[in-house]
Amino acid sequence: MDRRQFIKFGSFITVSVASGAGLSACGGSDAAPGSDLALASGAWKFPQSVASGDPRADSILLWTRAVPASADAVAAAPAGADSAIRLIVTAADNSGALGGSSALNGATVADVRLPLQAQYDNTVRHKLTGLSAGTVYYYQFVAGDNRSNVGRFKTAPAADADVAQLQFAYMTCQDWSVNHWGAMTAIAGESLDFIVHLGDYIYETVGEDFQLGAVESRHDALTLPDGVYKNGSSGAKYANSLADYRYLYKKYRTDTRLQALHERFAFIAIWDDHEFTDDAWQDAQTYDGSFNADGSDLHQTSRRRNANQAWFEYMPADVTLDAANTTFQNIKIYRDFQFGKLMQLVMTDERLYRSDHVIPESSINPATGKPLGRIGSRYLVPQDLFNSVEAQKMAGAATIGLDPLSTATILGNTQRQWWMDKMKAATSTWKLWGNEVSLLRMGMNGVDAIATLLALSAVSTVTTSVGTTAAAVGGNFAVAGVIVAAVTAGASSAVAQAGAGAIAASAAGGGSADAQAAAGVSAGLTAAQAAIAVATLAKVNAAASAGATGAALAAVAGQTIAFGYIKPDVQARKADSVFVTASGKKDALASFFTRFLLNCDQWDGYNSERKALMAHLKTNNIGNVVAITGDIHAFFAGTVNDDFDATGGGTPVMVDLVSAGVSSDSFFSYLRDAAATLGDIGTLVSYPLAIPVAGLGTVNLSFNLLDYTMGKAAPTVASLAEQTRVQLRGALAAKGVPEAQLEATTAAVLAGLQANADFNTSLLTLAQQLSALGNNPWLKHLNTDAQGYTLVTLAPGKMTAQFKQVNKLVGVVAPATLVARTTTATVTAGSPSVAIS
Known part of the structure; x- marks a missing residue:
């Protein structure tokens, strides 16, 4: 790092070599920051516990935050004299200490003194190098008289190691303000090498419409320190200041279930949009109505930089923030990881460098004379219009000597070339892509x-x-x-x-x-x-x-x-x-008499760049490429084809496996609410079911038809009922049915429902007819009304991804029976296809 960067962050980014006790941390090569600070004394606490990230064969990034015991857990760190804390690391088995703060046992491989400074909100991020490959380590921080909870991580296998199996979970979209985080309890119980987080770790809004549904009681209301009203002087607010974004990370990380995940497994994390602003591109805000006087998108460089810094301070990621760079692109989070000969994991940033949506939200709707907003620009976009505008933008770039994709890119020119180079150079059996937004075509005739x-x-x-x-x-x-x-x-x-x-x-x-x-x-x-x-x-x-x-x-x-x-x-x-x-x-x-792209915030909105990437894989015979994806709050599995617009949908090149959000409301629920204003068109998304239940009255459900409209296979009466199970169970719980009776009651109601003519005739016919539309035949699995996570088991011959859907709230608590159903997607080495079971 250069000297100016070191002056600001040199005492924050610290590095040491694991070679025994008594080491001091070294920031850069200039000094040993922290060695001249007195160790903290008295009573301290670690309100956000500990975390590790970016496991490599010889290094790890370790994180904590310590404040005086009397300090508020989520308030700004108290100003005053900076001090130092200790980090202790051992390879001895301390598995019994996980979840508690008892002192580590065994010989230490590092005992490091680290600076604790209010200017970084008392967060600590330390890179420990010199570790052994494929090894489990335990670590703990000590501040004054108190120890943090014990943490654990596993380093990656050596690059030339033959690896029989890797197992990891990937997760995304954990909105504090709606539903529950029970999925985290389930993930903590898995046997994992690491966790991949694909973004939307926080949500920047408080009180938004989609955050007003039922939520578990242990998640209280969020209160941004500063915040800005989205509209006028009441209602929803969004994070704006550094204090706002820091507050969200601190508050989210007070949940002991999220703490348990960080304590047990190293994270490999990227951001998506909500770490800054919904459907973000570069430093632009895209909230409906938030435009400049000339109709252009509102750019918020200072807000973007605040979001970047808070993510940098709170996420255990081995990246650097360039303090000398005064633009919003002052951080680079795209990076890759090698796990022996088995897997190369490439993580991309699909927000910081992307160009505006091909059809901008600020485009004037000729029917109203006002900006178009989301519908018609990001969502439900006429495909012919999209193709025309994208071609015009690319032609315009070419006429001024730019790469034609410069004006229609998610990755940006530099990152796109980096991705291509990494994929071409990869020697591992599997090439996995940590991908924020889905590559799958999601269209509708x-x-x-x-x-x-x-x-x-x-x-x-x-x-x-x-x-x-x-x-x-x-x-x-x-x-x-x-x-x-x-x-x-x-x-x-x-x-x-x-x-x-x-x-x-x-x-x-x-x-x-x-x-x-x-x-x-x-x-x-x-x-x-x-x-x-x-x-x-x-x-x-x-x-x-x-x-x-x-x-x-x-x-x-x-x-x-x-x-x-x-x-x-x-x-x-x-x-x-x-x-x-x-x-x-x-x-x-x-x-509506045209073809539509349902979501142009994802790769469907950057079709030519997607085709360029697929052509690169196809031309260079790069096989066994699988994207692991988040963002859309649904489970999907399918092939990514070289050209979805070609006859028959093109040729499969790779696979995309999309995970539902941990807690965020589902893709179905968003479209259901939006489609409700469109009259009969809403029937493409949902169907009202009023189910009489003895002793409870009527249970009202919105049956998910979106799946069939998008390409789900035609149902039978039995499969139609099974699709209803999770939503019905949640509705019965909301009616007060005790959890001990939920399974039996749900089964009984479903049995009766199958005999109902409205269900077994009207709804069944409707679902079958929508399925027969034949939209998106490359989609082999879809469940657009779900929360959960995905468990991956990777071996040389195949990759299995278990989509684990969780049950809904029981009253105001997470369900005791967490996993409602598991669907397995299997990708066999050598074939760009996916089988569902």
Whole structure:
């Protein structure tokens, strides 16, 4: 580090070599900061406990924060004379001491004196080198008369070591203010080599809409020391000052479950957006309504620097903050790790260098004359518009001599080349990528979706019409279905009746489907009218042969007509379809007749750069690449293809495994609330279920249809019920059912639900039809309504990732039965594919 940087941070960034007792820490090469400070005396405490990070074969980064025993745990460190504390490290087994502050046993490999300074909020970050590879160590800090809890870490295996197995968990999105942190208890009980944290370690907002749901009682309300109102002079606030960001890390780290994770396992961490601001790019804030007078995004360099420094001070990461750099890019957190011959782990920063969203939030909506905001820029973005704007931006960069990706990048030019070089040079069996936002294409064909919804909404009306017509033709549901089918397709009543007679007669005489259609045309039907009439007759007759009668036959006819004629007509004619006009919602639906990208804050919003990275892997035959991803509050597994826009979706190149958040509200819940304002379009996301439960009244659920719209396989009644289990269990708990009775009560309610016609017919048909849209066939698993974490077991021949979904709150506490279900994704070496079990 240069001299100016050392002057400010030299006494904070300390390094020593593990070679025995009595060492002093050395910051840089200039001096031994801390050696001239008196050791702290009296009563002290470690309110955020201890932490370790960035395990390498010969080093570790160790962290703590110590304050006088009388000091507030989350207030700024009291000003006054700086002092020093001790760090003690041993390789002796002290596993029995974890969770407590008893003195370490065994010979020490380091006894280091470290400075404790109020200007860094009494945090300590110390790099210990000279360690042995693949070794478990225990450590403890001593301040005055008090010891910290015991910590443990394991160094990485040597770069040339043959490693049979690694096991680690990855986690993300731990909002203090909603749901619970029980997942951390489950993670602490796993047998791990380390933990990867993919960001959103803190949330910068307090009192935001998405933070007002149920939360465990042990998480009290947050109060930012300074804070800025998001809108006006009331409501939600966001962190702005260094004190605000420090406060959040301190408060989050007071939870003993998070402390236990840091005490037991070394973290490899990066940030995402909420460590600074939601959906951040560089130093820009993207809250709706927060624009400059000219409509451009609001850049907040000072706020970004505060966020950087607080992350640097509180995260045990082996990185440096450049005090001489006065820009917001004063820290570099992208880095890589080697774990023997088995794994190279590459961690990227996808916020600090990314260009603006391709369609900026500040773009003026011509319909309103106001900035576009989130919808249409980051979320639910018309794909053709996105492609056009991205091409224009890249062409503009090229005309002024820049790399075309400079204006459409997540990584930035320097980091992108670093990533390519690291991947190409990697010699390990597996190349894992600690990736903040998903690489998977998540799109939706709006035309097919609207056609499906309009067909679904027509089923009831058409079914009723078939029943009425059947009564008029002597109870013959087959003939009635034919008549209604022809009328629905545009035939007059007289022509429909004539056609029905001709078709029925042909069928009765053994005529083929073609012969029946020809008879209908001869009676005056058009070819299209005859085709749907014949198809309806066949379906109704088949159902009758299977034993269906009356209303059931009418329902078969109604579904056949709706999905056999109405849906294809809307798909073909779009807004010009008579069924769109008849719905009375033509104007409201007009903008949805296109393809959409659901989330352009992730890699779908930087499509050309994604294609460049995949081309690099493909051209250089770089295999066994798997991204481990967070951010979106959902579990996903699928392949990342070279070009999702190519015929068939392109060729798989690597795999992306996305973990749900620890506690943050799910992706489904966000879209459910947003879609609720869009009328019938909201049915693509959720379906209301009102379930009567004896002794409790009605339990109201929002069934998750987003999964099926996005590509989940068509369900059975049983799998549909199983999908409901976790949400139902949580709703029953909220109604006061004791946890000891929750499993049995949930099972009983689910059994009854499967017999409910609204569930086993209406909802089942809806889910099956949405699944048939065929969106995103590369997605092999998706669960958009979940909290949890992912456990990875890596061996030379395969990688297994266990998606562990946790149960919801029981009253105001985390559930005793934490893990609700486990879904396993398996990637076999040599194949860019993923199998789900």
